[in-house]
Amino acid sequence: MTDTKPLSPREKIAKLRAAFVEQLPARIRHAHVLFERLKIDPEDHAAAVDLHRFLHNLKGTGSSFGFQELGAAVTLGEGLVAKLLDIPARPVPENWEQRLSEYLGRIEKAASEACSLFCGLPGCDNPEFTLPNFSIQSVADCSGRLVYICDDEVLTLENLASQLACFGYETQSFTDTTALLEAVDRRRPDALILDIHFPEGQIAGVEALAEVRRRAGNCDVPAIFLSARSDFAARMAAVQAGGAAYFHKPANVSELVAALDELTHQQQPVPYRILVVDDEPGLASYHSIILQEAGMATYQVTDPSSVLQVLQEFLPDMVLMDMYMPECNGLDLARLIRQVPEHVGLPIIYLSSEPDRKKQFGAMRVGAEGFMTKPVVPCELVATVTILAERMRILRSLMARDSLTGLLNHTTTTHLLQNALATAERAGGSLCLAMMDLDRFKLVNDTHGHLVGDQVLLALSRVLRQRLRSSDIIGRYGGEEFAAILQDITLDRATHLIDELRKDFARVVFHSASGEFSCTFSAGVAGYPAYTSGELLREAADRALYEAKRNGRNCVVPNTTQPGEPSKT
Amino acid sequence: MRILVVDDDPMAGELTGAVLEDIGHEVILAQDGLDAASKLRVDPTIEMVVSDMNMPIMTGIDLFRQLFATGNTLPFILLTGDEPEGLLIQEPRLDACLIKDFSLDETLPTVIANALRARGKA
Structure with missing residues (x-):
């Protein structure tokens, strides 16, 4: 409760690392674009400079995040491109195309290994992570997802x-593969969650999955294997059958749920939204089409004076702007x-035919993220826009x-509480704020260590996300304190819901090295219109939470006192 | 301590920032040399600069030299993807030059502590 810092640096590093891996493919595509330019003209100095700096940065950042193999592969490419920089003073290096292509291949391989290594780890799944608009809680309606366990x-x-039911999964159990x-x-x-070994065969589970796949036609059913064996042969068989994850028994349920969440989350990639500002409708359309073909949503503005209004309505992730327009630059x-x-x-x-670096530089000072010279190379435009929008x-x-749980952080939660209150006020609706705090969490950390403590935090965040409605706003308020903003709900109903x-x-x-344990939380709930401001609601919910703690913890207490009335405590 | 972190790669900058925050520093991010120079100009409470070497337009050493030339003598630590020795020879007035790798979270705090000790500040 004392920790109001939204995320710990350690968690942030882990999250950054995951983000870095996630955007590696886009970065490598960018390198290929530059390579294509060099193939056409090895003397394209600008491309060589860009590619060199790009590889250099990738080496530095990749090494910082601990991907040595990637760093080593990039170093080779960097060395070769460094030689291209000196053209025409020095001769074109022998076989450079073939070698560079080979190095880029190695980089790609190292990157995909980094991805698979990393994405297999628990806790780094976070589909919401790249969502642009944080005011929309992106919990898809994931209640009642069906899992077969065999x-x-x-x-x-x-x-x-x-255990899975606690996280909102509907399960059906089978003891043999025929029934499954x-x-x-x-x-x-x-x-599917499948054991590998069954009385009907050493790898009957693997065979069953192959059969499920066959019967399901082209439709892929994600599968997780669960086995007492942890040897290479069993794991390899599982991978070859298309198992998305492998857990050694007894499986850590938090990790298993993390994997399930990832596999069953129907992640709709939200297209990047790009606003194109150009006084020439033809050019604006041309650039829009290039971006649309790459799957982005665009909006064209040819009249600069309408820009502010469009920004409000279109909410772009990025603006592509012509440098010189008649009304204003x-x-x-x-x-x-x-x-x-x-x-x-x-x-x-900025897009411009301005070749003068100094003027480009001036543009950057206003805070522009990039400068592209017309006419644009389509793949280059797409690569640049993708990388910037993604970042x-x-x-x-x-x-x-919050980087550990992926829930909204303190600041954002507070901000959204204000918004929700304003909406409730306008619509004459109601709203409840629940403050939840893990009981004796310090003891969990002290007894089982912080890693296990993090598992508990993650588990609570998963329970909240799975079980609350997508319109509800869920935040991690502090260290072990969580907040839920429930809209259009009475105090009684909210209290009942949180109690469930x-x-x-x-x-x-x-599970931890020191044994099995479970954990509880206490909660306090307060409602609008009884309390009319974010601050008052928060205080009221906190008082109720305090009472819940005093009542012996592991309970939910609604704040039924009226503002101004002396509280019961 | 308030530290300005300069890196043109936001991911790398955030990472360095997170390492510094982890040992209790307050971090301000700048995305290039110019941004860094202008942030330093308006914020006199910044006490140290940790900058990437390889950035477009202005390298880390360029930034250091420009700051030095304008009388800014804050402790300056350079991060690089290459071997740091060559850069230290190139610019011996740097407080330290450090290779970017996965042990950054261990090496950077040590280097900062040493730099401050050398300056008689800690």
């Missing part, structure tokens, strides 16, 4: 089914945009979200 050990089955296959024919699950327009507080961080790329989203979401979550969470079993 294991010949009844105890494992029962245990898993009850019949069930798949009747209704296809969202995911790009620099002034960028200044004007940046003087509106909401748009201070909006990335702007913008990652950085925005780093600012808005409390009961479920208390049933989750955690």
Whole structure:
């Protein structure tokens, strides 16, 4: 409760590392674009300089994040491109195309290895991570996702089914693979959890998955293997059958749920939204089409005076702006945009036929993120825009979200509480704020270590996300304190809802080196219109939370006192 | 201590920033040499600069030299993807030059402590 810092630096590093891996493919595409330019003209100095700096940065950042193999592969490419920089003073290096292509291949391989290594780890799944608009809680309606569990050990089955239910998964259990296959024919699950070894065969689980795949046609059913074996042969068989994850028994349920969440999350990639400002409609359309073909959403503005209004309505991730327009130049327009507080961080790329580096430089000083010379090379435009828009989203979401749990951070939650209150006030609706605090969490950390403590925090965040409605706003308020803003709900109903979550969470079993344990939380709930401001609501919910703690913890207390009335405590 | 972190790669800058925050420093980010220079001009409370070497337009050493020439003598630590020795020879007035690698979270705090000790500040 004392820790109001939104995210710890350690967590932030882990999240940055995940983000870096995520955007590696886009970065490498950019390198290929530059390579293509060099193939056409090895004397294209600008391309060589860009590629060299790009590889150099990739080496530095890659090494900083601990990807040695990637760093080594990039170093080779960097050395070769360094030689291209000296053309025409020095001869073109022998076989440079072939060698560079080979090095880029190695880089790609190292990158994909980094990805697979990294994405297999628990806790780095975070589909919401790159979502642009943090005011929309991006929890898809994931309630009732169906999981089939197949294991010949009844105890494992029962245990898993009850644990998964706490996280909102609907489960069906099977003790043999024949029953599983019949069930798949009747209704296809969202995911499968399978043992490998069954009485009917050493790798009957693997064979069953192959059969499920065959029957499901082209439709992929994500599968997780669960096995007492941890040897190479078993793992390889599982990978070859298309298992998305592999857990050694007894599986850590938090990690298993993390994998399930990732596999069953129907992630709709949200297209980047790009605003194209150009006084020439033809050019604006041309650039728009290039970007649209790359899957982005665009909006064209040919009249600069309408820019502010369009920004409000279109909410772009980035602006692509012509440098010289009759009414005003790009620099002034960028200044004007940046003087509106909401748009201070909006990335702007200038397009211009201006070859003068000094003038380009001037443009950068206003805060533009990039400068491209017309006529643009289509793939280059797409690569540049993609990288900047992607970065913008990652950085925005780093600012808005807690890096460990992916929930909204303190600042954003507070901000959204104000918005929700304003909406409730306008619509004459109601709203509740629940403050939840893990009981004796320090003891968990002290007894089981911080890594296990993090698992507990993650588990609670998963329970909240899975079980609350997508319109509800869920934040990590501090160290072990969480907040939920529930809209259009009475105090009684909200208290009941949070109490259901409390009961479920208390049933989750955690594993650590010092044994199994479970954890509980206490909560206080307060409602609008009884309390009319964010601050008053927060205080009221906190008083109720305090009372819940005093009442012996592991309970939910509504604040039923009226403002101004002396509280019951 | 308030430290200005300069890196044209936001991911790398955030990472360096996170390492510094982890040992209790307050971090301000700048995205290039110019941004850094203008932030230093308006914010006199910044006490140290940690800058990447390889940035477009103005390298880390360029930034250091420009600051030095304008009388700014804050402790300046350079981060690089290459071997740091050559850069230190190139610009011996740097407080330290450090290779970017995965041990940054261990090496950077040590280097900062040493730099401050050398300056008689800690």
